[in-house]
Amino acid sequence: MQQLLNTALGGLTLGMVYAAFALALVLIFRSTRIVNFAQAPMAMVTTFIALTLIDAGYSYWIGFAAALLAGLVLGAVVERVLIRPVEDKPEINAVILTLGLFIVLHALAAVVFGNAYRSFPAPFGIRGFEVGGSTIALTGFGVFTIGAVVVVMALLVALFRFTDVGLRMRAAAYNQEVARLLGVRVGRMLTLGWALAALVGSLAGILIAGGSLVHPGYMDSVVVYGFVAAVLGGLESPIGAVVGGLTLGVSLSFVSGYVGSELVALAALGILMLVLTLRPGGLFSQAAERRV
Amino acid sequence: MPAKLQRLWRDSVLGRHVLVALVGLLVVLLLLETVNDFRAIQLSSMAYLGIAAGGLTILTGLNGQISLGHGALMAIGAYTAALMLPDRDASTPLPLVVLVSVLVTLAVGTAVGAAAARLHGPYLAGATLALAVAVPGIALYFGETLGGEQGLRVSMPDVPVWALDAEYLLTGTEMTRSGWVALMAWTTLAVTYVLLANLSRGRVGRRWRAVRDGEVSAELAGIRLGRSRVSAFMVSAAAAGAAGAMLAFTVRLAAPSGFTLTLSLTLLTAVVLGGLGSLGGALVGAALLTFLPPFVTSVGSDAGLSDLRAAELAPLVYGLVMIAVILLAPAGIAGSFRAWRIRRQARVAVAPAPVAASATGTTGTPDSPTRSTVPTSSKGTPT
Amino acid sequence: MLTLHELSTSYGPVKALQQVSFTAREGEITAVLGANGAGKTTLLRTVSGLQRADSGTIELEGRRLGKVAADRMPGLGMAHVPEGRGVITELTIEENLRLGGLGRGRRVQPADLDRVYDLFAILGDRRAALAHTLSGGERQMLVIGRALMAGPRMLLLDEPSLGLAPRIVAQIFDLLRGLVQSDGLSVLLVEQNARSALSVADHGVVLNLGRVVADDDAATLAADDQLRHAYLGF
Numbered sequence: 001m002q003q004l005l006n007t008a009l010g011g012l013t014l015g016m017v018y019a020a021f022a023l024a025l026v027l028i029f030r031s032t033r034i035v036n037f038a039q040a041p042m043a044m045v046t047t048f049i050a051l052t053l054i055d056a057g058y059s060y061w062i063g064f065a066a067a068l069l070a071g072l073v074l075g076a077v078v079e080r081v082l083i084r085p086v087e088d089k090p091e092i093n094a095v096i097l098t099l100g101l102f103i104v105l106h107a108l109a110a111v112v113f114g115n116a117y118r119s120f121p122a123p124f125g126i127r128g129f130e131v132g133g134s135t136i137a138l139t140g141f142g143v144f145t146i147g148a149v150v151v152v153m154a155l156l157v158a159l160f161r162f163t164d165v166g167l168r169m170r171a172a173a174y175n176q177e178v179a180r181l182l183g184v185r186v187g188r189m190l191t192l193g194w195a196l197a198a199l200v201g202s203l204a205g206i207l208i209a210g211g212s213l214v215h216p217g218y219m220d221s222v223v224v225y226g227f228v229a230a231v232l233g234g235l236e237s238p239i240g241a242v243v244g245g246l247t248l249g250v251s252l253s254f255v256s257g258y259v260g261s262e263l264v265a266l267a268a269l270g271i272l273m274l275v276l277t278l279r280p281g282g283l284f285s286q287a288a289e290r291r292v
Numbered sequence: 293m294p295a296k297l298q299r300l301w302r303d304s305v306l307g308r309h310v311l312v313a314l315v316g317l318l319v320v321l322l323l324l325e326t327v328n329d330f331r332a333i334q335l336s337s338m339a340y341l342g343i344a345a346g347g348l349t350i351l352t353g354l355n356g357q358i359s360l361g362h363g364a365l366m367a368i369g370a371y372t373a374a375l376m377l378p379d380r381d382a383s384t385p386l387p388l389v390v391l392v393s394v395l396v397t398l399a400v401g402t403a404v405g406a407a408a409a410r411l412h413g414p415y416l417a418g419a420t421l422a423l424a425v426a427v428p429g430i431a432l433y434f435g436e437t438l439g440g441e442q443g444l445r446v447s448m449p450d451v452p453v454w455a456l457d458a459e460y461l462l463t464g465t466e467m468t469r470s471g472w473v474a475l476m477a478w479t480t481l482a483v484t485y486v487l488l489a490n491l492s493r494g495r496v497g498r499r500w501r502a503v504r505d506g507e508v509s510a511e512l513a514g515i516r517l518g519r520s521r522v523s524a525f526m527v528s529a530a531a532a533g534a535a536g537a538m539l540a541f542t543v544r545l546a547a548p549s550g551f552t553l554t555l556s557l558t559l560l561t562a563v564v565l566g567g568l569g570s571l572g573g574a575l576v577g578a579a580l581l582t583f584l585p586p587f588v589t590s591v592g593s594d595a596g597l598s599d600l601r602a603a604e605l606a607p608l609v610y611g612l613v614m615i616a617v618i619l620l621a622p623a624g625i626a627g628s629f630r631a632w633r634i635r636r637q638a639r640v641a642v643a644p645a646p647v648a649a650s651a652t653g654t655t656g657t658p659d660s661p662t663r664s665t666v667p668t669s670s671k672g673t674p675t
Numbered sequence: 676m677l678t679l680h681e682l683s684t685s686y687g688p689v690k691a692l693q694q695v696s697f698t699a700r701e702g703e704i705t706a707v708l709g710a711n712g713a714g715k716t717t718l719l720r721t722v723s724g725l726q727r728a729d730s731g732t733i734e735l736e737g738r739r740l741g742k743v744a745a746d747r748m749p750g751l752g753m754a755h756v757p758e759g760r761g762v763i764t765e766l767t768i769e770e771n772l773r774l775g776g777l778g779r780g781r782r783v784q785p786a787d788l789d790r791v792y793d794l795f796a797i798l799g800d801r802r803a804a805l806a807h808t809l810s811g812g813e814r815q816m817l818v819i820g821r822a823l824m825a826g827p828r829m830l831l832l833d834e835p836s837l838g839l840a841p842r843i844v845a846q847i848f849d850l851l852r853g854l855v856q857s858d859g860l861s862v863l864l865v866e867q868n869a870r871s872a873l874s875v876a877d878h879g880v881v882l883n884l885g886r887v888v889a890d891d892d893a894a895t896l897a898a899d900d901q902l903r904h905a906y907l908g909f
Contacts, residue, residue: 035414037360037421085619092356095417096564096618099360103557103611110604111597164777171763171774178761181723183749183778183825220553224425227418235413262433265426269404272419276407280415 006128006137007257008250013142015249016149017204021226022233022241023153024201030236031173031193032083033091038098040223041105042078042198043205046070047214048113050206051120060123067206068199075198079191109216122211145207152203153242156196160238169193221265225252228272234282244283309489313482320478324471325463332470333542334582339477340366340538342578343484345562346571347531350488352560353569354497355524356504357409361420362532363555364427367546368400369393369536371431374444374546383449386541390480393537394530401529402522409525410518412507416525424556428548443547446540448473477538484531485571491527492569500524554607561610564617584609676701676861677722677829682731684714684721691717693885694731699829699878704855704862706876706893708869708907713882715865716758719831722863723748723755735829749778754822758833758865762814764807768798771806771817775824783824791820794850812843819847823854829861836868844868848875869907873897881906 021039028036049070050063082101086093124140160166171179172189180186204226205219229248233240248271255267279285324332348362359365372393376384408419431438438444451472459467467475491497502510503520511517540546562581566573585606592602677699684692692714699705707715720726722733724745733740735753748755754775763771772791776783792799795816801808809817815835822830832851836844852875854860866872873879879896881889889902896902903909 029414035418037417082615082619090356092352092358093618095358095414096560097615099358099557099560100564100611100614100618103554103561103607103614105611106554107604107606107608107611111592111601111608115600115604164773164782167766167770167774168777170766170770174765175761175763177725178757178763179774180725180745181748181755181757181761182774182821183746183780184774185746217553221425224418224422227414228422231415231418260433262429263426265422265429269419269422269426272422273404273407276411276415276419280407280411 002134002136003257007253009142010137010257011250011253012246013138013145013249014208014253015246016146017208017245018222018225018229018249019242019245020149020152020200020207021204021222022229022245023156023238024197024204025223025226025230026233026235026238026241027193027197027200029230031169031190032094034083034094034098035227035230035235036098036194036197037223037227038078038101038105039198039201039226040219041102041109041216042071042074043201043222044214044216044219045105045109046074046198046202047120047205047209047219048109051118051209051214052113054121060121064123064206067202071198071200071202071205072195075195075201076191078198079194083190083194084187106216113216115216117213117215120206120209120212120214126211139211141210145210148203148207152200156200156238159196165192224265225249225268228268228275231272232275232283234285237282237284240282240284247283305493306486306490309486313486317478317482321475324474325465329468329470332468332474336470336474336477336538336542338575338578338582339474339481340535340542341559341562341581342575343477343481343538344532344535344559345566345574345578345581346481346485346488347528347535348559349563349566349569349571349574350492350500350531351524351528352563353567354492354504355500355521357521357525358417358560359420359525359528360417360553360556360560361404361423361427362528362559363551363553363557364420364424365397365401365529365532366536366539366555367427367431367548367551368397369533370540370546370550371438371444371536372396372533373537373540374446375437377446377448377540378444379447386449386476390534390537393540394533397533397536398526398530401532402526405525405529406522409521412517412521416521420556421553424551424553427551431548439547441548443545443550446544446546448541448544473538473541477542480534480538481575484534485575488527488531489571492571496523558607558610561614564614581610676703676736677863678732678734679718679722680732680734682718682721682733683729684717684726685729691885692721692728695882695885695887696731697880697887697890699861699863701828701861702855702859703877704851704864704875705878705880706869706872707863707865707880707882708867708872708896709882710906710908711867712884714885715867715882716833717885718882719755719757719833719863719865723753723831725755749825749827750780752826752828753831754778754825754827754829755831756818756822756833756835758837761818762806762809764805766806767803768806768809768817769802771821772798772802772824775821778825787824787826791823794823795820812839812847815839815843815847819850827860829863832862832864834865834867836866836871841871844871851875869903870897870909 024039025035028034046067050067053066054060054063078101082097083094086097122141124144126139126141128135128137128139160170168179168184169189169192171182172184172186173193176186204222208222209218225248229244230241232244232247233242248268251271252264252267256264275283320335324335327335344362344366348359351357351359373389376389376392404419404423405416408415431443432440448469451467451469455472456467459465492500499510499515499520502513502515503517507517543550558581562577563574565580566575566577588606588609589602592605593599680696682692682695683690695718707718709715717726721728722740724740724743724747735751738751743751763774766774769788772788773783776787792802797813798817798820806814806817819835835847848871851862855862864872864876873893873896876893879889879891879893880887881896881902883906888906889896
């Protein structure tokens, strides 16, 4: 019973991070029809930037802020330099570009930061809380992780729901031509969308690194889980991405706890295949079959 | 006789492909005579990368889909081959090993691809990425059978006596084991490419292209989109299986570290570099994947990087080149070269330089336009 | 108000507009008529900058629009209601309207919203509903209301009657007439439904295969039997 509870708690914390990463993928997908697989190495690079600062003696929070800021800038630059030139070309061009970026960032990080595993600090305890004499799988850092993701999501919701910029961004995402006719500078909105998505991705990257080990490939599996979570939620719905992330986090936590941590990625693949077979439009879709 | 040959060349697509393949094989055979063991192994690597890239270029170039898991599919093929060749005495015939590797990879590829490739969108890319990340874990979890981190050794049987005899008869030299493996790998490449080229020229290939170019019109033409996409992925996965078996023969080891996500992504580089959809381009890309890393790595080492870091320079170059190709020359190296040649021929045909024409007599100029029409007419003939 | 001079546009090798010239006068409804494929929608798309012209000029209130991007048009006092309604169905009714108001380049005033809700009471009743819940006629009202939010002096309307019941079409055209009279709005109305369009318009331009074949008062065009039979189908 206690293991069951702990597995679920651990899964919930991880699920929050997957939800954030899925959200980053969805933000870009719904406006540009591209799943930015390079989100993983982008978050890895920003986390390494934070680690470099922390190792140089700055506080965790300086590193944390630098990672998010670096994500924001990196996202905007990637959109402007790589994606904008192929905007009118078939999607496959942009997808290949993001994969090229994937390889480049991976290799660059290995050259600059080294290929070894390095430990990343956590600002809060990574030992479970004591409740009634037994330790539960919720840590101080876990609480921070959940809190940080919730805060960022709330800010995003506020931005999209209650501000003019948010309204313009949504209009640009849903219907570029109509948005343009209504005076929305669609190009700027896309850049902003990429920047925000990369910020959220960086948040996921630094949260999953906390109290753990990082190396150039440490985000590769997270992008898979983020993608599966996004597909669970229908790929276009931010709320779906969050629910998908939490569902996947808990499911994978049980696979890891009861079967074996080596098979977590395989389980994610299995879940993906199941969803695509039964409900390709996501868990909440009305129609069984969807055509993009 | 030359006229008859010419007609054969024009009318028989299969004949033409087989002929090209045989000539290519002969070149490789002659090349193998002159190189040492190290180069022979490199040539084998080029062959298995070429096989996998060939399969991928069919999927990406002709059908417009992306697989990020061809490295993982190669792993399935390699592990299958390794399991079938546990020791010297296993004496499983190698063609059977290759066949089973292809079939097992095909089965896994179909299981993963059927649900994802059926749908338009990023699903296949995502599912194959998941496969690429999942496969090393499988090898670790089933460590008892799959050898865990260490991987499985592949015990290659000796070079058969008939091959040794034939080699000695033809060239008067002994065939080394590496040479034998290279020859097998290139033969497999030749067979794979002939099959792929025929498929892509025929009805199936036209359907794949139709789906890539326009879903609505393809559907109106009676093509089942899902089935066509899944079939393209299956063919491409089968090629990856053959490539995996050849990798096992060459490296004589199937271990998780050999099948990283980077392998899957660099295969895509080969395809993009060569120009999407061109088998010749895929082979050029495979050559770059084989011969560039040692060069780049040594440059890095000379510049003072540690070996581990210098080894990352090659993927860095691939990635940068891949980005540059898409931004600057989306047709890839082979495609850009073809376009350049056609442009040049068109220029020559339109405005033959009078000096050159008089200097070379009448043969030079009239030849060019006829040559440039060959590709167009051959495209129309196969039915 | 809006003057086109020898405007030509093409889709690759296909010429969509050839040397089109006419003027839409201030405070008038100018109807652009013609069969399917005559180039009517292309004309509007070129005017609003969604499509590049090969040659020729477009002037809005004396200002050349040649290189002005589509997203600058609301700022210049022009609103384009595209064919097929162009409602952003994922947004609510009020969000659609607010979006229209943002095109003016300043904060949306409650008074602007109230004005549209006064014109279209049905929108006011359901302001928080997602736009995809609206019927065809209601969507047409929403896009017109949304265009008005930017306070345009020139309104480009593409096939507002498409797929709507005659009663709704009459209602919408009445409203247009009213806006022209009360606000001095100028309208360029593209219509396949020539009979209704000429009944509301002051002026008419008939396109055939990308060329202007007639340009006259609405009443004159409606009375020209030959023209009506040849190009307008009524």
